[in-house]
Amino acid sequence: MSERDEAAERGGGRPGAGGAGGFRDRLLGRVRLSGWLALAAPLLAVLFAALITSVVLLIAGSSPLAAFDTLVEYGSQPRTMAVILNNATMYYISALAVAVGFRMNLFNIGVDGQYRLAAVVAAGVGGAALLPGVLNIVLVLVVAVLVGALWAGIAGLLKVKRGVSEVIATIMLNAIATGLASWLMSNHLGVLTGNDLATRPIPEGSRMPGMELIAGTPKLVNGFLVVAIILGIAYYVLLNRTRFGFELRATGMSEPAALASGIGVKRMVVTTMVVSGAVAGLAGMPELLGETYKYSNNFPAGLGFDGIAIALLGRNNPVGMALGALLWSFLGNSSDSLQMINISKETVDIMKGVTVLSVIIAYELVHRYRIIAEQRRAGQETAASPAAEGAAA
Amino acid sequence: MTKGQIHAIVGENGAGKSTLMKILYGMQRPDEGEIRVDGKPVVFHTPADAIAAGIGMVHQHFMLADNLTVLENVILGSEPRRGGVAIDFRAARKKIKEISDAYGLAIRPDVPVEELGVGDRQRVEILKVLYRGARILILDEPTAVLVPHEVDELFENLRGLVREGLTILFISHKLDEVLRVADAITVIRRGTTVASVDPRDMTARHLAELMVGSELPSPETRESTVTDSVVLSVGDLTVRDIDGRAIVDGVGFDIHRGEVLGIAGVEGNGQAELVEALMGIRPCTVGSLTLDGKDITGWSTLKRREGGIGYIPEDRHRHGLLLEAPLWENRILGHQTRRPNVKGIWIDRTAARDDTQRIVEAYDVRTPGIDTAAAALSGGNQQKLIVGREMSGDPVLLIASHPTRGVDVGAQAAIWDHLRAARAAGLAVLLISADLDELIGLSDSLKVILRGRIVADVDPANVTPEQLGSAMTGAGEAAAQ
Structure with missing residues (x-):
């Protein structure tokens, strides 16, 4: 019976009781x-x-049947499949960034601002072609990671130093990122070609090569698919096999218990935000290095929010989120086909x-x-x- | 159960008390058997059925919305209506007043719950149940959260309720309280009734033996193992709250190898803050703080733990465990920088799991396996795991805060045995407890803390719980609490 005692205790929720087992924990997949x-x-x-x-x-x-039929038929065409894979790659990286925070009870709503700002700056640096060939790719990635990490780190510092909820801070930082990005574009990094304001394209030798994975279409699968898979594995290993991951999860499950166990909770908050932001910085890279090679007004928007939905769908599980990203991408890319049957x-x-x-x-x-x-x-x-x-x- | 009585149900953790209550309150369905109310068999599918039959439950942990008033909390979910939509506050206030006066509960309906003390909140919970027309009250460990004088008040209220013809089912494992308040006692063990007794011809000890089903262990330690070498030396430790008031005020003491130093005191006199300060969780000012001769004043919690301080926290759910994590991950908690749990930056799963298995066996943690979530274990088994974990870090000092609180008698005896064995092996122990028998039985020396100060040194060899109790309240200072 006392097993039930304990459950009742947790269910009943002592005021401020460590947050263990709350609905929010389950929602966030901890x-x-x-x-x-x-x-x-x-x-x-x-x-x-x-x-x-x-x-x-x-x-x-x-007719629902006609609609689903159309979705599936369109979605299973080779070209669409390649596009689905490519978009899923971005969704997945974004979801990983969100999930890192979720595991520690941090709502990084700011993945959106982090990836966009990172993409703008990285596009500017890449377009300047400071380094030759592959080295330029590495430079672009490093810049993106740093910008994302710094931007998210601001929210982490605010939380630790001033007690500002990371939700509020990241939402505001999103707005600031939007402003900062357009200022950078119009004053420093952007080049006006006709009506199109875009960064200088990244030179050909410094682009991520595509892969001919899907037969029957000239559309290549973005090389970042590999990077995303590696990130997924790294995410799993980091969280489940390392001391850092254990401390992160322990802090997420119960902050008081983490404190009593000698885990520096404040340091973990900042570090986790920084890691989350660093991953977020990569979310726009498949597009930048593998598709358009420049940042413009057409750069995909809202990836950060898709990431939140996918992290919830996949319960922060690396495989679950991969499936979620594919589903999300499938739905998003096939939706155009519905218009052909007037839906x-x-x-x-x-x-x-x-x-x-x-x-x-x-x-x-x-x-x-x-x-x-x-x-x-x-x-x-x-x-x-x-x-x-x-x-x- | 007879009408108009306080009927107590006692049993160890895991004996089936709460399950029984949940069945009576319709939260769980019995596999067989029947419940009769006033002679009529009833079947409860939901708590609403139980309420309709006049059974109300007061939970151990309060279910009140802090920012609503007493009145709003009471009527929440069964608001009297006026004209279909509006809430009839006047009728509600009148009814609450009536109930409060009839049973002497002294409830002020318009005060926000957040301004109430624990005892008042409990009365609000009782009133909430009465408001819904309950004639039979189930109280699940109602005294667990109360300080002694609030317990007295509660018992006064309960007697008043009974005088008015209500029936009360009282669940507890605090036997002296049960003996004080109950008119009849049912003892259950492993899910079956083992005795129905009259409290008038029972002693607490006899009752406890019925609960455990065997001779009761005692916390007595045998010969002294105290040595001359000081393990922990604390000098002039002060903790202040945000207003600058000293919660712990100039406390100092030494603990030697093989010594158990007990701190006695009414709860809320600075014990919790003292422990947190020693663990480096709470900021404090300190004259000197040395562990094995090394100055640890500037050490972080982690470094203190690594330096050989084991910690059994007061609130195991909040500070001692990750409830949703499996046992083997809980074994790592607090020892996440040390072997066998980690190798460099990597968690050593195999070694950590093997060692958890060892703890589970050595400390008799009853669990289906080490992958079970900590939340699924009973309080006693959770505590045994914590004790086993803290002992496994090769501590030189163990800070044990209420190590056997809320733990059944069997687990209590096991934990005492482990503490004694570790003490004999040279461990220094700082023991904080509200259980005076435990303090007197285990400690080699005792200090009494009152309002953050050490006010007395007591020799546990010749002190009675009564003497200790009066020292804790400041020997005659009635306002101690």
């Missing part, structure tokens, strides 16, 4: 799900989202939104089920052990 449930929950949620979208389509007088492409936005919501709800249900099951199991094991053991020990 609570682990295991086994088939971890797979079943998101699958069911996606199906449910499809169902809701169907209802919306029916109300709008369109508004915004229908897909409804589906994206419902997917995130129902995934969160599904995880929550699964979590409650799992806690009950685990307590029952612990209860049985305890009851089964020899009677006087505790007293005798």
